[in-house]
Each structure stands twice: as structure tokens, then as C-alpha cells.
Amino acid sequence: MATPPPPPPDTKASKMSKLDQLYEKCAALPPETVFHQRDLADMQVTDDSNGLLLIIQQMVASWLMLTLQWDGAPCWKIRPREVAAAMKTLVKEEREIYLAIEATGTQAIWTKSLKSRTGQISQTVLNKTLKHLQAKGLIKCISNIKFPTRKYYILAGLEASEDIVGGPWHGDGELDLDLIDAISEIVVRYVEKESWVEQKSAVNKLAIAKKRAAVLKAQDAAAANQPESIPDIESTPPLFRPYLGQHGFPLIPQPAGYKHYPTCASILDHIVGSGLLNNLTLQEQDLQQLLDNMVFDGKLERMGAMGYRTVRGAAAESRGPDDIGIANGFTEAPCGRCPVFSQCEEGGPVNATSCVYFTEWLARNL
Numbered sequence: 530m531a532t533p534p535p536p537p538p539d540t541k542a543s544k545m546s547k548l549d550q551l552y553e554k555c556a557a558l559p560p561e562t563v564f565h566q567r568d569l570a571d572m573q574v575t576d577d578s579n580g581l582l583l584i585i586q587q588m589v590a591s592w593l594m595l596t597l598q599w600d601g602a603p604c605w606k607i608r609p610r611e612v613a614a615a616m617k618t619l620v621k622e623e624r625e626i627y628l629a630i631e632a633t634g635t636q637a638i639w640t641k642s643l644k645s646r647t648g649q650i651s652q653t654v655l656n657k658t659l660k661h662l663q664a665k666g667l668i669k670c671i672s673n674i675k676f677p678t679r680k681y682y683i684l685a686g687l688e689a690s691e692d693i694v695g696g697p698w699h700g701d702g703e704l705d706l707d708l709i710d711a712i713s714e715i716v717v718r719y720v721e722k723e724s725w726v727e728q729k730s731a732v733n734k735l736a737i738a739k740k741r742a743a744v745l746k747a748q749d750a751a752a753a754n755q756p757e758s759i760p761d762i763e764s765t766p767p768l769f770r771p772y773l774g775q776h777g778f779p780l781i782p783q784p785a786g787y788k789h790y791p792t793c794a795s796i797l798d799h800i801v802g803s804g805l806l807n808n809l810t811l812q813e814q815d816l817q818q819l820l821d822n823m824v825f826d827g828k829l830e831r832m833g834a835m836g837y838r839t840v841r842g843a844a845a846e847s848r849g850p851d852d853i854g855i856a857n858g859f860t861e862a863p864c865g866r867c868p869v870f871s872q873c874e875e876g877g878p879v880n881a882t883s884c885v886y887f888t889e890w891l892a893r894n895l
Contacts, residue, residue: 548584550574552593555607560686563597565604592616595631609686615665622650626658630668630682635690637671637681674699697815711805712819717828717839718775719799723791724838727774728781780841790836793817863890 545553551574555564566581575581585605588594592613595606608616616624629646630638638646644655659682662668669685674695683689698705774780783790791799797816800806820837823829832838863886864870873879881887 547574547580548587548593551584552588552607552610561606563599563604563606565599565602569605612667612686615667622647622654623658623662626650626655627662627667631684633683635683635687635693637673637683637689637693639673639676640680640682643682672703677703697809697811698818708809709819712800713823713828715800715803715805716796716820716823719796720791720829720837721780721839722775723789723795724783724832724836725774725780725841726783727776727778729778782838782841788833788836790832790838792835792837793820796820796837863887 551569551572554572554574555562555569566578566585569585570578570581575584585594588607589596589605593608593610595608597604597606616627619627625647626643629643640655640659644650644652647655650658659668659670663670666685668682671681671683671689671694673679673681673693675692681689681693688694695704698709700708793813793816797811797813800811800816820829824831824837827840829837830840863884864873867873867886869879873881873884875882
């Protein structure tokens with residue numbers, strides 16, 4: 530059987546210089562990849578180690594590659610071609626300042642620290658150079674949440690670490706209260722839905738309507754003997770409403786031993802699915818910080834090792850004051866706010882047997 534012919538050579542790669550071949554292979558990997566000499570040798574751009582070192586020196590000289598140290602051994606990281614092209618146009622002071630900023634990576638550098646690293650450059654020249662580098666799109670100024678009055682600089686293509694900018698809960702160096710409030714409300718509503726049960730009333734509404742009509746008829750018959758100063762129970766605003774769920778029914782806890790309370794991971798999935806984050810990346814550790822604060826603020830409580838439950842009424846507070854109230858056993862029952870309670874007696878025009886309000890409340894809370 531005939532041996533298949535070898536694959537044709539890559540004409541595009543053969544037309545590229547060895548320097549460009551090595552750069553393109555490095556550029557195909559993630560931007561922050563650090564290359565050791567053995568990594569570059571494995572790319573098989575050249576079989577000669579001296580030739581490889583010569584190519585590396587040429588790339589460093591043309592600003593395409595940055596030399597680093599790792600455990601005392603040299604290593605390298607590539608720069609974007611457009612950055613390398615811009616660096617060739619920089620004067621000595623500009624290049625020195627750029628390299629000092631580049632060396633700090635994602636930690637950024639304070640202008641005072643930058644001045645100490647470039648001691649031969651005056652403050653006036655430093656400020657002018659920073660503006661020039663910003664105008665060229667090589668660096669950017671950021672705010673440090675720990676030192677909001679200080680100016681920090683970082684390469685334009687990098688994102689500062691969370692120690693500097695504060696993670697997703699901060700924007701432009703300040704706490705993003707609107708984002709925190711919006712996500713907190715989503716968390717409370719979702720956790721309430723998953724950790725409580727809305728007790729739906731089993732009262733026959735038609736029977737209640739009939740009883741109410743009978744009571745009103747009896748009250749009309751006795752209206753002549755009733756003092757005018759006594760208002761009707763329906764005209765008296767209630768002093769308390771039980772904490773209601775999203776559908777208007779009272780909330781009751783899950784049974785003992787319930788093991789399906791929302792966790793940080795499930796809450797994060799719900800937030801991501803809501804579409805509120807847009808381009809914001811939220812990690813579990815970021816959400817965990819918010820959940821811990823909500824526990825401290827009395828909106829959530831821990832259930833077991835990983836679960837969460839809302840404190841009863843936490844979601845009602847966001848819906849408005851009409852959904853909540855301060856209760857005790859007497860004011861929660863309709864008898865506690867009944868204006869004709871003194872006339873309530875067995876067999877009388879007002880009594881517990883025919884009271885539609887007491888029947889409805891009793892059925893709801895059984």
C-alpha cells in the first residue's frame with residue numbers, strides 16, 4: 530500500500546518571520562500567560578536555543594515582549610502590537626513612567642509612589658506625562674476604595690483587583706447603593722417565596738357574604754337603639770394586618786426538618802436569570818458578602834449550614850406599610866378593634882356566632 534504524501538506546508542506561516550511566528554503562537558494563548566524558555570522552545574519556531582534567545586531579544590527590543598523574573602529564572606509576557614507600536618513613539622520619561630505603571634499589574638500605583646520610583650522626574654513633568662499617556666489610551670486613572678482622595682493609575686487594558694476597586698458592589702470608587710438595593714429586593718422576594726408557605730383561606734366566600742348580609746340586616750334593625758357616636762367596624766382602620774405573602778395570604782413557616790431552603794448558589798442562579806446584572810459579573814463570594822449583611826440587618830436568617838429564610842415580614846416592608854403592623858394576640862383578632870365589642874353577647878345583635886369578621890379571621894388562622 531502506498532504511503533500517503535505528507536501534508537502541504539503552511540504557506541502563510543512560511544512567509545512569516547520566525548519572530549512573527551513566535552509572537553502569533555504566544556498571542557493565541559490567554560493575554561496574561563507567562564512564558565518560560567521551555568514553553569517558547571516547545572512552540573518549535575526554531576531548533577536552535579541560541580536562535581530562540583536571539584528572537585526573544587529582538588521581541589524585547591521592539592517592545593513586543595516584557596521580561597519578568599520567576600523564582601530567579603527569566604520569563605516573558607507579550608504586549609499587544611498596538612501597545613508596542615505606541616511605546617516606540619514615547620520619549621524617555623514617558624516610557625519610564627509607563628514601565629513603572631506596567632510593573633504594578635492589577636494592583637495599580639499611587640501617584641506619590643510613582644514619583645518615588647521615578648525620582649529624577651519632576652512633579653510637573655510627571656503630571657504632564659500622565660495626561661499624555663492617558664490621551665494615547667495607554668493608561669487610565671482609577672479610584673481606590675480605601676483611599677478615595679488618591680489618584681491611582683493602571684494600564685488601560687487591565688482591570689484593577691477587587692482590593693482596589695471593591696468588586697461588583699462599587700462603581701467609580703463608590704458604593705453602588707442602587708445596585709445593592711435592587712439585588713437585595715430580588716433576594717428577599719425569592720427567598721420568601723422559597724422558604725415560606727402562603728396559607729390560602731378555605732372559607733367559603735359565598736357563605737361569608739350571606740352571613741355578612743344577615744349581620745348587617747340585624748344591625749340595621751337595631752340601629753335605632755345604637756348610639757350615633759359608635760362607628761361601624763368596617764369604618765375603623767385596622768391596627769394590624771398579619772404579614773402577607775406575594776399573593777396576599779398569611780405566611781406560615783415550612784414544616785420542621787425542611788431541607789430545601791435557598792442557598793447562596795441557588796440565589797445567585799435566580800439573580801443571573803433575572804437579567805438585572807447585564808454585563809456585571811457576580812461571583813458566589815460577592816453575593817455571600819451581601820447575604821451576610823442582610824442577616825446582620827435582620828432581613829434574612831440562616832437555616833442550617835447553607836440555607837436562608839427571610840425574617841417574617843421582610844418582603845412586606847418593601848411592599849409598603851399597609852402590609853405590616855405591630856401585633857399582639859388581642860389586636861390581631863378582629864375583636865380587639867371592634868367598636869361594638871361592648872355589645873357583643875350571645876344571642877344579641879352582635880355575637881361571635883354570627884360575626885362574619887371573626888369567622889373569616891378564625892378560618893384563616895386555623
